[in-house]
Amino acid sequence: MRLYENEAKKVFEKEGIPVPKQFGVISRAEELKDKKRDLVFPVMMKSLVLIGGRGKAGGIKKAGNLEEAVTLSEKMLGKKIRGTSVDMLLVEEAVKEAGACYVGVTMNPANFNVIIMVSPSGGVDIEQVARENPEAILKIELPNNDKILPSEKATKLAGFLADGIGGGQGFLENLKDVIVRVYGTFQKYDCKVAEINPLIITPDGPVAADAKMVLDDNGLYRQRKVFELLGVDEVRHDVSEPTKNEIRARQAGFPYVDLLPEDYRTDPDKLYVGLVPGGAGYGIFSIDEVANVGDRFFGGRVVPVNFMDSGGGPSLKRVAEMFHLLMDYDIVDLIISSRFGGISSCDTFIRGLVGCLRTRKNEGRRVIPVYGRMVGTDLPSAREFLEKAKKETPGDLVDMTITVGNQTIMAEVIRKGIEKAFEIKGWKV
DSSP states (O other), rough: OOHHHHHHHHHHHHOOOOOOOOOEHHHHHHHHHHHHOOSSSSSEEEESSSSSOTTTTEEEEEEHHHHHHHHHHHHHTTTTEEEEEEOOOEEEEEEEEEEEEEEEEEEOOTTEEEEEEEESSSSSSSHHHHHHHHOOOOEEEEOOOSSOHHHHHHHHHHHHHHSTTTGGGGGHHHHHHHHHHHHHHHHTTTTEEEEEEEEETTTEEEEEOOOEEEOOGGGGGGGGHHHHTTTSSSSOOOOSSOHHHHEEEEEEEETTSSSSSSTTOOOOSEEEEEOSSSSSHHHHHHHHHHHHHHHHHTTOOEEEEEOOOOOSSSSSSHHHHHHHHHSSSSSOOEEEEEESSSHHHHHHHHHHHHHHHHHHHHTHHHOOEEEEESSSSHHHHHHHHHHHHHHOOTTTTTTEEEEEESSSOHHHHHHHHHHHHHHHHTTTO
C-alpha cells in the first residue's frame, strides 16, 4: 500500500523528521482563496498521484502569489501524468535550498536483508544515479534486520552525505538524525520502501521536500494506528509506478504485469517472448516454462517479458486486446499462447486471436509470430472456426500456429515457436 506524499509526510513528521509546512490538499482551484490567510508565499503545488516522474511531467510547480497559484492549480488539476488523472494537489511551503541529497531504505528481495542507501545527488532518480554515477551512492546492507540503525552505520552514512554536499559538514548530526529516523520509520511501519528524495539542506537544517512510503500489504493488520492517523478507512493496494502496458491492460479489464522496466535496454542477441496464457496459474507456469526451455535448448538467450491473465470468461474484445497489446510492445519478438481447460472458451479465444490478426493485417500494423495450443471448453467449435478461418483468409493467419488438443506438450510448442523466431532472425539454434 503506497501512501500519497502528504500522508507520508504526516507519518514522517510524527516520527520527528522535518518536513515543509503543509497548507493542505485541494481538489478545486477555488479552495486556495479560502486558504489565502494561511498561505505564505512562495508555495509548492504538487500533484498527488501514486506514480513517479511528476516533476518531469509538469506535476510540481512553484507559485509566487495567490493569482499564480490559482492559475497553476487550474492547469494541473485534471491533467494526466502517465495515464493517471491528477485529482488533488498538495500545497506546502517552498523551502530555501542550499543542497539536496537522497536517503532511502528498502529490502533486498533475494535475501530479505534491509538496505539503506544515501547519495549527495538528490532530486534525481536514484536509478539514474546508479547507472551514470554509481560512486555517488553509499549502500549498506543489514543482514540482522536491526530494529534501530547501529550508530556506526548512521555516522558513516551521514559523513558520506556531508562530504558530498556543499556546507554539509555543518549539518552532520542533523543528517545522522534524519537517517536514523527514516530507518526507524521503515521498521516501525512494516515498509517495503521509505524514501526522501530530495532531502533539502536549508540554512536551518535538512528538510524532507518529498516523501515516499510503501507499506507491506502483509503487515497492514499491525498498522491500524497509521489508518487512524491518516483518516484512511480502507486498504489501498500498491498501484505504484504502473507501466504504459499495465495502464492499458487495466483500462481493458485484465491483469497484466511487465517483467522488465520501461527503460529496459534489449540485448540484440536475445529473443523476447510475450505471453498470453489462459489463466493466472498458467500465466506463472508459462513464464517459468519459457525461461526453462530457453535455458535448456537456446543457451539462455530467451527472455519472457510479461505476466498476463485473461480472467474467467473473457470477451472477444478483451482477448483481441491482449494480443494487440503485445504486438504493439516493440521489444516482443514472439508470442506464446495457451488455452488450457478452465471456464474460458477456446472458441472465444481463437476468434479473438484471429480477429486481432485480421485487423492488424488489414490496417498494415506490426504482426509477430504467435505459437500456442488450445485444449478444453468449446474445443470442437473452436477447431471448426480455426479450420474455416485458415481457408477464408490464409494470408492474414500465416503468422499463427495453434496446436489443437493435448497430444503435444506445451514445452514442445514453446520450443517450436522459439526455433521459428530464431530462424526469422537468422540465428543458429
